[in-house]
Structure formats: structure tokens, C-alpha cells
Amino acid sequence: ETEVSEKTSNVLLESASFHFLSIRRTMKALNLPSEASARFSRGVHPELVPLAAGRAAAMMQEFAGATVCQGIVDCYPLPYRPQVVELRMAEVRRLLGLEMPLSEAVRILEALEFQVEKVNADTLRATVPPHRLDIQEGPADLIEDLARIYGYDRLPETLLAEPLPRQLGNRALELEERVRDLLAACGLQEAYTYSLTIPEREEPLGLPRGEHVKLLNPISSDRVVMRRHLLPSLLEVTAENLKHTEDVRLFEIGFVYLLQGDQPLPDEPRHLSIVLTGRRQPEFWADGGKAAGMLDFFDLKGIIESLVQGLHLQEVAYRRSSAPWLHPGQAAEVQVNGEPVGSFGVLHPRLLDRKTGYDLGSRVVLAAELDLDALLRRVPARFKYRPFSYAPPVLQDIAIIVDGDLEAEKVVKEIWAAGGELLRDVRLFxxxxxxxxxPGKKSLAYALTYQADDRTLTDKEVSKAHRKIEERLRSVLKASIRGEERQ
Incomplete structure (x- = not known):
């Protein structure tokens, strides 16, 4: 309730200004927002206090017939000094890029209630009005007001006086992002795990023990050393995800930390780790209720092949791997230019067990860990593209019988060697x-594509190229061509 009633004859008006920073800090500290605190925390200049009191008294005189007493009592121990800013027109030209007459600048500032004094032909001195608490940066704030009133649309377009610096690329980062894009296109999701671990988490891999980089002040008992491998952390993340879903397709790119002899700092190569498990594709009503097949070794190999093809790597080979963390007979080593860069395959059953591994259950888990730095060092700076041919391709199949332990890669190599320029594609189907x-043999069937850039191939040309391939397979691999016995 108001303290003013019909019997009130004398009213004392008080108008005050409060330090806005103190009001704001107190409001935040005590969590006591109010209309007054919101108003005063924005800042009110002390010079506006007498004007507010005079306006209130004038309204009481006009609407209530009050008699205003003469004089005021003013408690103002630390008066604000007027803020004076010197503005050089050369600075206006530099920031706005236009020739603004001194008289125009004076006109605009006086219209904004600045008190302006001409110092010389290129300089003026402006006293900031009390209500403009936003003027804090001196000449820059005045120039902003000049541009705002003069009109942004009237500012001229100005090109940079100096040429742009030469743009330098970051090849390592660009290639890393390329790897991410390729793996994401294969349906994988990226994971981020801690670089800190404990040695016991890496022991199930069965790799030779190495000295870890140890922390002097670990913040947790399970984060005491720097990791030497990415795969253990990614397998732990996979185990957590398998509590909520049956299909997991993850990859991680990160640093590992390897101590080298007496070096004070460890080597920090980038590694790539991949983990897959689950079905090849979700259930689909058109499949007639048949469940999709489970992911296997060749799904992971296809992802690795897509990666190396997307990076345009040359001389890539796959050899049997003896990595202790992979299933014997279902593991492969990736070699680029004859140098191993990592292994992949079916995870060893020992690592699926909760006691001896990572608690992944009784399922097939596919895993890979590659030395990404070693892989990316072999990415060529330039690579060739073959233009599309307007001539139609010719498709032919070839089925051969070879020794059961012969690698299909060797067969493909010999087919390419004999196919010549007309052979465009070789695919094992x-x-x-x-x-x-x-017994002891196997049949391999390949789809071959023949094509020329400048003409349509004749039956004679295709037959000649096909016979050369058959002859080379017989002589080099001791293969027999299926179907010949029926001719």
C-alpha cells in the first residue's frame, strides 16, 4: 500500500543513482532479480538524477496542483568528469573509407546531443552527453555513430590495399579428414576415447610388453599411463554399446604414445582402429522373414579396400597375419609397398570372454588396427584419372581351377599382366x-571387362585378349580352365 493518502500535504521526492556493477554482482550472487535491479544493473548516469527528480515534481504540479519548493539537497561526493573525445577526420577516412566533411561530422554529433568544438581543420573535440554510457572506446564509438547516421548504404566499396597471403594447406589434416569421410561413407561411426589407461587393459591383446608413459600425478586410478594401442579402448566402448544394440560399427583415429630408448619424449604416431559386429543389414519386410547374414572377415576387408582405393594407394597387398589378438586363419596383414601398416580380421575368441578379454559375448567381432601415419605417408600427391569411354564394354567370365591354398590376389595379378590395355576391370564373383x-583344389570365377577408348571392340580382339589371359594362367599358375573338358 502507498503511504500517500488524502490527508498527505507534504511529499519528499528522492532520486538516486546506484553503482550498476555492484547492483549486478549482488543480484547474481544472491539470486534476487527484481525490476529495480534489472533497471539499475544496466547503468544510469548520475547526471540524470536531478533531471528525473525535476520531471517528477513537474508532473505532480501539473496533475495534482502541488506547490514545488525551491532548491534541492544534492549528495554527490564524487562527480563524474565529463568524457571528452578528440576525433581526427583522418581516422574517419581510414575506418570508413570516405571523405566526410568536418562540417557534416559536427552536424551529426550535435544532432546526437554531443557538445562539439573545432580544434583545427582536421580535428574536433566532442563532449559525450551523460546518457551515452555506451561510449567507451573513444574515437571508434564516435565513428560508429557517424557511419550509422550518415548511412551504411553510402559507404564506398573498397578493396584491400595488400594482396591476400598465399594459402597454405595442412596435408596431414586434410588426409586425416579424407579417411574420416571414407569410413563414414562405409557406414561407420567415429568414437573418441581417453588417451589415458592402465597397462592391464592392453594385456589381453597378447602383444609384447613395452614401457608406458606414466603420469606423475594421475587424477584417477584407471588413468595412470598413456595408451600404446587404440583397440582396447574401442573394444570397451563396443562392449558398452552392445548392451543397447546388436549392431556396432565404430572407428577411431587417435595418437598412441611409444617410448623410444633414451628419448625424453615419446613418439606419437596416429593410429586407426575399427570394430564391427552384428548383421550385414537391418531386417527388411521384402526379404520374406529371412534374417540378414552376419558381418564377416570379407566385410571388414571390403572397408579396408575402400579406404586404400579412396586414398589412391599403390602396391597394396594382403598377407596372412599372426597377430595374437586375431583368430588364426581369419586374419590378414595390410602391406603398402611391401611394408606392413597394420592387421585386421576376426577377433580372437579369448578376447570375447569377460575374464580374459573385454566382455563382448559369444558373437563374431571384427577388428583392425592400422598405423595411419605409415599409411598416409604413401598417399601420392598426384594420381591419374582415366576418362570415360564412349565405346560399349564387353563382359566375359573366366573360371579356373587352382591349388586350394593359392591366394586370389596372385590370380588377379596375372590376369592384369596378360590383359593389356583392353582389360578395364577384374572382379572375383x-x-x-x-x-x-x-581334392585340394578350388574354383575361382572372375568377371572381366574389356573396353577401348576410341572404338567398339570386335569379337576377334576380345577373343585374342582372353586367350592370352588363359595361356598365362596355365603357364604361370598351372591352372586349368573350367569348361575346356566339355569342349
Whole structure:
């Protein structure tokens, strides 16, 4: 309730200004927002206090017939000094890029209630009005007001006086992002794990023990050393995800930390780790209720092949791997230019167990860990593209019988060697062992694509190239061509 009633004859008006920073800090500290605190925390200049009191008294005189007493009592121990700013027109020209007459600048500032004094032909001195608490940066704030009133649309377009610096790329980062894009396109999701771990988490891999980089002041008992491998952390993340889903496709790119002899600092190569498990594709109503097949070794190999092809790597080979963390017989080593860069395959059953591994359950888990730095060092700076041919391709199949332990890669290598310029693509589409194939042998069927850039191939040209391939497979690999026995 108001303290003013019908019997009130004398009213004392008080108008005050409060230090806005103190009001704001107190409001935040005590969590006591109010209309008054919101108003005063924005800042009110002390010089506006007498004007507010005079306005209130005038309204009481006009609307209530009050008689205003003469004089005021003013408690103002530390008066604000007027803020005076010197503005050089050369600075206006530098920031706005236009020739503004001194008289125009005076006109604009006086219209904004600045008190302006001409110092010389290129300089003026402006006293800031009390209500403009936003003027804090001196000449820059005045120039902003000049541009705002003069009109932004009237500012001329000005090119940079100096040429742009030469743009330098970051090849290592660009290639790393390329790897991310390729793996994401294969349906994988990126994970980020801690670089800190404990040695016991890496022991199930069965790799030779190495000295870890130890922390002097670890913040947790399970974060005491720097990791030497990415895979253990990614397998732990996989185990957590498998509590909520049956399909996991993850990869991680990160640093590992390897001590080298007496070096004071460890080497920090980038590694790439991949983990896959689950079905090849989600259930689909058109499949007639048949469940999709489970991911296997060749799904992971396809992802690795997509990666190396997307990076345009040359001389890539796959060899049997003896990595202790992979299943014997279902593991491969990736070699680029004859140098191993990592291994992949089916995770060893020992690592699936909760006691001896990572608690992944009784499922097939595919894993890979590659030395990404070693991989990216072999990415060529330039690579060739073959233009599209307007001539139609010719498709032919070839099925051969070879020794059961012969690698399909060797067969492909010999086909390319004999195919010449007309051979454009080689694709393995069938592997068969069983009835009609001698014991210890297997049948490999390849789809071959022949094409020329400048003409349509004749049957004679294709037959000649195909016979050369058959002859080379017979002589080099001791292969027999299926179907010949029926001719």
C-alpha cells in the first residue's frame, strides 16, 4: 500500500543513482532479480538524477496542483568528469573509407546531443552527453555513430590495399579428414576415447610388453599411463554399446604414445582402429522373414579396400597375419609397398570372454588396427584419372581351377599382366569347393571387362585378349580352365 493518502500535504521526492556493477554482482550472487535491479544493473548516469527528480515534481504540479519548493539537497561526493573525445577526420577516412566533411561530422554529433568544438581543420573535440554510457572506446564509438547516421548504404566499396597471403594447406589434416569421410561413407561411426589407461587393459591383446608413459600425478586410478594401442579402448566402448544394440560399427583415429630408448619424449604416431559386429543389414519386410547374414572377415576387408582405393594407394597387398589378438586363419596383414601398416580380421575368441578379454559375448567381432601415419605417408600427391569411354564394354567370365591354398590376389595379378590395355576391370564373383573339383583344389570365377577408348571392340580382339589371359594362367599358375573338358 502507498503511504500517500488524502490527508498527505507534504511529499519528499528522492532520486538516486546506484553503482550498476555492484547492483549486478549482488543480484547474481544472491539470486534476487527484481525490476529495480534489472533497471539499475544496466547503468544510469548520475547526471540524470536531478533531471528525473525535476520531471517528477513537474508532473505532480501539473496533475495534482502541488506547490514545488525551491532548491534541492544534492549528495554527490564524487562527480563524474565529463568524457571528452578528440576525433581526427583522418581516422574517419581510414575506418570508413570516405571523405566526410568536418562540417557534416559536427552536424551529426550535435544532432546526437554531443557538445562539439573545432580544434583545427582536421580535428574536433566532442563532449559525450551523460546518457551515452555506451561510449567507451573513444574515437571508434564516435565513428560508429557517424557511419550509422550518415548511412551504411553510402559507404564506398573498397578493396584491400595488400594482396591476400598465399594459402597454405595442412596435408596431414586434410588426409586425416579424407579417411574420416571414407569410413563414414562405409557406414561407420567415429568414437573418441581417453588417451589415458592402465597397462592391464592392453594385456589381453597378447602383444609384447613395452614401457608406458606414466603420469606423475594421475587424477584417477584407471588413468595412470598413456595408451600404446587404440583397440582396447574401442573394444570397451563396443562392449558398452552392445548392451543397447546388436549392431556396432565404430572407428577411431587417435595418437598412441611409444617410448623410444633414451628419448625424453615419446613418439606419437596416429593410429586407426575399427570394430564391427552384428548383421550385414537391418531386417527388411521384402526379404520374406529371412534374417540378414552376419558381418564377416570379407566385410571388414571390403572397408579396408575402400579406404586404400579412396586414398589412391599403390602396391597394396594382403598377407596372412599372426597377430595374437586375431583368430588364426581369419586374419590378414595390410602391406603398402611391401611394408606392413597394420592387421585386421576376426577377433580372437579369448578376447570375447569377460575374464580374459573385454566382455563382448559369444558373437563374431571384427577388428583392425592400422598405423595411419605409415599409411598416409604413401598417399601420392598426384594420381591419374582415366576418362570415360564412349565405346560399349564387353563382359566375359573366366573360371579356373587352382591349388586350394593359392591366394586370389596372385590370380588377379596375372590376369592384369596378360590383359593389356583392353582389360578395364577384374572382379572375383565366385569361390567353389565341392563336387566336380579335385581334392585340394578350388574354383575361382572372375568377371572381366574389356573396353577401348576410341572404338567398339570386335569379337576377334576380345577373343585374342582372353586367350592370352588363359595361356598365362596355365603357364604361370598351372591352372586349368573350367569348361575346356566339355569342349
Amino acid at each position: 565366385d569361390v567353389y569347393r565341392g563336387e566336380g573339383i579335385p
